[in-house]
Amino acid sequence: MRALITGITGQDGSYLADMLLEKGYEIIGMVRRSSTESFERINHIKDAITLIQADLLDQLSIVNLIEEFRPAEVYNLAAQSFVPTSWNQPVLTGEFDAIGVTRMLEAIKLVDKKIRFYQASSSEMFGKVQEVPQSETTPFHPRSPYGVAKVYGHWITVNYRESYNIHANSGILFNHESPRRGLEFVTRKITHGVARIKLGLADQLALGNLDAKRDWGFAGDYVRAMWLMLQQDKPGDYVIATGETHSVEDFVKLAFGHVDLDYRQYVVTDPRFVRPAEVDLLQGDASRARKNLKWELTVDFEQLVKMMVDADLERLATAVK
Numbered sequence: 417m418r419a420l421i422t423g424i425t426g427q428d429g430s431y432l433a434d435m436l437l438e439k440g441y442e443i444i445g446m447v448r449r450s451s452t453e454s455f456e457r458i459n460h461i462k463d464a465i466t467l468i469q470a471d472l473l474d475q476l477s478i479v480n481l482i483e484e485f486r487p488a489e490v491y492n493l494a495a496q497s498f499v500p501t502s503w504n505q506p507v508l509t510g511e512f513d514a515i516g517v518t519r520m521l522e523a524i525k526l527v528d529k530k531i532r533f534y535q536a537s538s539s540e541m542f543g544k545v546q547e548v549p550q551s552e553t554t555p556f557h558p559r560s561p562y563g564v565a566k567v568y569g570h571w572i573t574v575n576y577r578e579s580y581n582i583h584a585n586s587g588i589l590f591n592h593e594s595p596r597r598g599l600e601f602v603t604r605k606i607t608h609g610v611a612r613i614k615l616g617l618a619d620q621l622a623l624g625n626l627d628a629k630r631d632w633g634f635a636g637d638y639v640r641a642m643w644l645m646l647q648q649d650k651p652g653d654y655v656i657a658t659g660e661t662h663s664v665e666d667f668v669k670l671a672f673g674h675v676d677l678d679y680r681q682y683v684v685t686d687p688r689f690v691r692p693a694e695v696d697l698l699q700g701d702a703s704r705a706r707k708n709l710k711w712e713l714t715v716d717f718e719q720l721v722k723m724m725v726d727a728d729l730e731r732l733a734t735a736v737k
């Protein structure tokens with residue numbers, strides 16, 4: 417089996433590549449051209465995969481890539497994935513996260529409609545939530561240009577499934593984290609901050625809205641759900657979530673507590689990190705995935721927080737030695 421992964425240098429792309437390699441897949445990773453290569457998350461598997469330059473903004477590069485390698489499965493994980501950036505670069509976010517999906521689907525339609533497709537949709541599409549918990553039937557109300565672009569990406573995936581009979585799947589994934597999470601996202605910002613404070617490298621952590629609630633899971637569990645969707649006879653849309661919700665403050669408290677520190681002495685709020693429109697509460701209902709995909713979690717919230725703090729402590733302690 418050959419799989420193409422866009423966004424392979426990202427958090428999810430790297431975990432997915434690890435898992436597919438273990439299953440014996442041949443992996444083609446799509447990377448965009450950069451003056452300096454940043455392959456930190458896939459350095460350990462670089463020799464076992466094939467990296468090819470192409471860009472979500474360039475239709476022909478995607479067609480050529482799919483034509484040359486003819487993958488059986490395509491996982492479209494590449495995106496501008498940071499919500500605050502989408503207010504500063506709304507047009508570019510739309511190009512990547514909305515029209516980029518159409519470019520991927522057009523390439524599949526042109527080359528071979530039997531190729532199975534996974535689209536990385538997001539719980540940000542629920543935004544100002546219309547019900548709690550959110551499931552596949554909950555109406556969307558996105559609150560950022562990122563969320564709006566992802567709604568487009570979701571519906572174009574559904575549309576190519578219905579119009580051309582492509583095995584096109586939309587995974588509506590709630591927040592998922594890991595030691596490989598980007599430093600700007602709140603979980604990693606917190607665990608990295610805790611490690612810095614514990615090691616005496618910093619004395620403060622500036623955050624935005626501590627009241628926002630998220631349904632946080634472990635990325636390693638979520639990439640398994642992506643693969644499971646593509647192994648089903650019928651394509652579909654699936655919510656992937658833990659079903660639990662916690663505030664940013666809960667995360668902070670647990671992360672500082674894990675190294676015996678009282679967060680109230682270190683955390684300050686900074687209006688620079690407060691968003692023009694917030695998603696106040698996410699809590700997913702993954703019953704469909706549990707029933708149809710037999711998908712299950714292996715890491716709970718507390719284990720996730722501790723895993724991330726421990727990984728940052730270890731990484732920083734080694735770096736300062």
Ligand code: NAP
Binds near residue numbers: 424450
């Ligand atoms: P991430 O760590 O930010 O990775 C994003 C990836 O996209 C990187 O490999 C990046 O490459 C690539 N990329 C960006 N623009 C590109 C372009 N124009 N052409 C080619 N590649 C491009 O994101 P993630 O957390 O792994 O998330 C993966 C996907 O799931 C994203 O679509 C995200 O929106 C979605 N999602 C994530 C979550 C979550 O909680 N993590 C939840 C729901 C949905 P560079 O290395 O070159 O920057």
Ligand code: GDD
Binds near residue numbers: 603623
């Ligand atoms: N990033 C960040 N930095 N967020 C903060 C901070 C801070 O200093 N302080 C508070 N927050 C709050 C945000 O306001 C938000 O409510 C919450 O923490 C989570 O923010 P992020 O970790 O940046 O993630 P996100 O929920 O906006 O988006 C992530 O999850 C989506 C799925 O729901 C990203 O991975 C998206 O790509 C993904 O689609």
